[in-house]
Amino acid sequence: MAERQANFSHRQMILPFVDQPGGLLKALHALQNASLDHFLAPSDLKLVAEVFGVPEAKVWGTVTFYSLYSTSPRGRHIIRVCESAPCYVVGAMDILKSLGAMLNVQPGETTSDGRFTLEVASCLGVCGVAPALMVNMDVHGNLTRDKLAAILAEYA
Amino acid sequence: MKYYRAHVLICSGSNCAIKGCRSVKQACEQEIIRHGLQGEVQVVDTGCLGLCDQGPALVVYPEGVMYGRLTPSDVLEIVSEHLLKGRLVHRLMQQPTGPAGEVSPLSMTPFFQKQKRVVLKNCGLIDPERIEDYVRAGGYTALATALDVMTPESVIAEITQSGLRGRGGAGFPTGRKWEYTRVAAGQQKYVICNADEGEPGTFKDRLILEGDPHLIVEGMALAGYAIGATRGIVYIRGEYELSIHRMEQAIRQARENGLLGEGILSSAFSFDLEVCAGAGAYVCGEETALIESIEGNRGEPRFKPPYPVEKGLWGQPTSVNNVETLANVPSIIEQGALWYRSLGTPSSPGTKVFTLTGNIVNSGLIEVPMGITLREVIYEIGGGIPEGKQFKMAQTGGTSGGCLAAAHLDIPMDYDSLQSHGSSLGSGALLIMDDTHCIVDLTRCFLKFFVHESCGQCTPCREGAPALYHLLGKVSAGAGGHADIQLINRLSRTMQSSSLCALGQTAPVPVLSALQHFWPEIEAHLNGRCPANKCVMGKAAGKIAN
Numbered sequence: 001m002a003e004r005q006a007n008f009s010h011r012q013m014i015l016p017f018v019d020q021p022g023g024l025l026k027a028l029h030a031l032q033n034a035s036l037d038h039f040l041a042p043s044d045l046k047l048v049a050e051v052f053g054v055p056e057a058k059v060w061g062t063v064t065f066y067s068l069y070s071t072s073p074r075g076r077h078i079i080r081v082c083e084s085a086p087c088y089v090v091g092a093m094d095i096l097k098s099l100g101a102m103l104n105v106q107p108g109e110t111t112s113d114g115r116f117t118l119e120v121a122s123c124l125g126v127c128g129v130a131p132a133l134m135v136n137m138d139v140h141g142n143l144t145r146d147k148l149a150a151i152l153a154e155y156a
Numbered sequence: 157m158k159y160y161r162a163h164v165l166i167c168s169g170s171n172c173a174i175k176g177c178r179s180v181k182q183a184c185e186q187e188i189i190r191h192g193l194q195g196e197v198q199v200v201d202t203g204c205l206g207l208c209d210q211g212p213a214l215v216v217y218p219e220g221v222m223y224g225r226l227t228p229s230d231v232l233e234i235v236s237e238h239l240l241k242g243r244l245v246h247r248l249m250q251q252p253t254g255p256a257g258e259v260s261p262l263s264m265t266p267f268f269q270k271q272k273r274v275v276l277k278n279c280g281l282i283d284p285e286r287i288e289d290y291v292r293a294g295g296y297t298a299l300a301t302a303l304d305v306m307t308p309e310s311v312i313a314e315i316t317q318s319g320l321r322g323r324g325g326a327g328f329p330t331g332r333k334w335e336y337t338r339v340a341a342g343q344q345k346y347v348i349c350n351a352d353e354g355e356p357g358t359f360k361d362r363l364i365l366e367g368d369p370h371l372i373v374e375g376m377a378l379a380g381y382a383i384g385a386t387r388g389i390v391y392i393r394g395e396y397e398l399s400i401h402r403m404e405q406a407i408r409q410a411r412e413n414g415l416l417g418e419g420i421l422s423s424a425f426s427f428d429l430e431v432c433a434g435a436g437a438y439v440c441g442e443e444t445a446l447i448e449s450i451e452g453n454r455g456e457p458r459f460k461p462p463y464p465v466e467k468g469l470w471g472q473p474t475s476v477n478n479v480e481t482l483a484n485v486p487s488i489i490e491q492g493a494l495w496y497r498s499l500g501t502p503s504s505p506g507t508k509v510f511t512l513t514g515n516i517v518n519s520g521l522i523e524v525p526m527g528i529t530l531r532e533v534i535y536e537i538g539g540g541i542p543e544g545k546q547f548k549m550a551q552t553g554g555t556s557g558g559c560l561a562a563a564h565l566d567i568p569m570d571y572d573s574l575q576s577h578g579s580s581l582g583s584g585a586l587l588i589m590d591d592t593h594c595i596v597d598l599t600r601c602f603l604k605f606f607v608h609e610s611c612g613q614c615t616p617c618r619e620g621a622p623a624l625y626h627l628l629g630k631v632s633a634g635a636g637g638h639a640d641i642q643l644i645n646r647l648s649r650t651m652q653s654s655s656l657c658a659l660g661q662t663a664p665v666p667v668l669s670a671l672q673h674f675w676p677e678i679e680a681h682l683n684g685r686c687p688a689n690k691c692v693m694g695k696a697a698g699k700i701a702n
Contacts, residue, residue, distance in 0.1 A: 021451070068394050068395075086513035125354075128513065128519050142209075
């Protein structure tokens with residue numbers, strides 16, 4: 001019953017995008033934003049394919065192409081550490097290693113309490129304050145190992 | 157209109173926001189009220205001043221005194237000393253004072269003196285969230301002039317004569333692109349602003365959109381008028397939340413004031429804009445991949461020709477222009493092609509916005525005339541290399557650009573000079589690296605980016621990038637030989653000549669320039685030695701390479 005209700009509300013959520021040119025990505029954005037685990041479940045993709053009248057393979061192909069979409073459940077907060085060259089030359093790898101040790105996860109994994117998912121990312125576009133990372137949509141820059149604990153503490 | 161005796165301009169760009177400009181602004185406003193100065197001093201949010209490493213920063217006018225690296229408690233002192241008593245707070249000032257204690261204007265400091273601001277003319281001076289501020293600074297004059305006295309053809313002629321070239325990286329003449337789009341047959345033409353900025357080390361488009369969004373609205377409306385488009389799309393990468401917000405707000409404000417929509421400024425010209433947010437893919441900065449993404453598909457580049465000017469969005473003629481390119485347009489229309497040509501070099505007229513990153517004292521955003529040397533940028537504007545270290549190399553144009561050595565510090569920075577030295581102007585990213593870094597280690601880092609960002613559609617790029625990354629790993633581990641270097645060379649040439657789009661074609665550029673300019677250091681690796689002592693060699697390293 002609950003599942004059917006969720007399905008109904010998801011359908012309502014994406015219907016407005018069907019007639020919009022290029023609305024597929026917008027629908028996927030909306031569904032993922034509504035997901036508590038920040039991901040697109042197989043049932044979501046099936047629904048999008050049905051509502052948009054396109055093959056399920058096309059939806060999977062589109063979703064897995066873009067780095068902002070995930071097809072597996074993620075933590076409450078998503079940490080994205082930039083490993084591109086401008087961050088790399090000022091110590092991004094130290095930051096990534098320290099975070100991994102603090103959270104006891106490898107990049108791509110979620111902490112056992114479901115609080116954080118650690119991801120590596122390409123340039124976040126704030127190289128003026130490298131090394132940088134994003135937690136959800138917040139950017140944190142000029143990172144040093146000492147600052148990490150305080151940043152994590154901001155996210156319950 | 158209300159007059160204030162002093163203005164406090166607080167940078168609210170992303171780089172400053174990270175450092176806490178919100179709390180600085182809040183403290184400033186509260187303190188001004190506490191001292192009863194709210195009728196005399198106005199606090200204004202502005203765009204980026206350029207000195208990102210000195211944020212959060214604010215400038216107090218009329219004196220033009222810049223205070224940097226502020227905490228909320230510093231602001232209490234600025235309000236009670238500077239704004240209340242008229243005494244400068246020297247310990248927080250970011251510019252020198254003369255013998256009699258007088259402040260030299262911000263524009264005379266080494267950081268600003270060599271700059272020429274055309275694209276960034278309003279950044280740090282106006283409130284980007286208020287259309288009134290943009291209009292007061294002369295905004296929308298160019299659009300009004302064009303609609304009033306210029307034909308679309310004469311707008312294109314002016315841009316062509318100005319010699320403006322695309323600022324996204326390829327450097328294609330903007331006037332010619334518009335001309336092709338104008339003459340192409342199609343029912344509905346489009347202007348697309350490419351703000352899918354993803355080149356590592358580049359954040360200029362973000363700060364332009366955040367600091368002066370109406371400039372882009374005006375530039376796009378002019379482009380639309382010139383090519384005969386009634387619709388435009390600003391494609392902004394999904395991570396740029398503030399850019400998306402400011403652009404959407406600017407579009408709303410422009411509509412409310414009759415500067416977008418039906419019959420703009422009582423003319424027969426109709427044009428409207430919308431924002432489209434990206435979903436995280438570097439390759440979408442490539443114009444045909446970007447179009448695929450707007451259409452709701454995987455962002456895979458199309459085979460060219462046909463070029464977007466003939467068959468672009470929804471198969472219609474489309475002009476895709478970079479943010480910085482469009483930001484130049486209003487000034488060219490207002491001040492003329494001759495004026496624009498007086499800046500820069502004959503083959504690369506105008507200015508270029510660069511982002512300084514890496515091992516440099518002043519990391520941030522600058523705008524300089526084309527043709528300035530790397531030495532001037534690094535040592536005069538950028539303040540040199542920190543911690544007394546030596547300059548080793550600079551990568552121009554982002555991760556897809558070439559690496560230049562100390563011997564190249566005096567070549568002019570323009571499209572053609574950089575290309576003749578195996579590099580490129582690209583997006584204007586300048587990554588400076590000191591002598592503690594190893595060329596092999598860095599080149600691996602660059603390649604890792606392409607391994608991740610290759611879209612996988614064409615074989616040379618999909619297979620070539622990981623193969624290069626693997627070979628460089630072998631060299632880094634001290635297990636490489638001359639045969640591997642030959643293979644790296646051959647693979648690089650293959651990728652350059654046979655990849656479908658610029659991503660695969662330019663991925664080998666940093667590798668080839670490293671081989672060209674840093675051969676002795678690479679050769680040392682073949683002999684089992686890393687001169688910078690960065691690469692881990694031997695058995696343990698062999699594992700990493702795999």
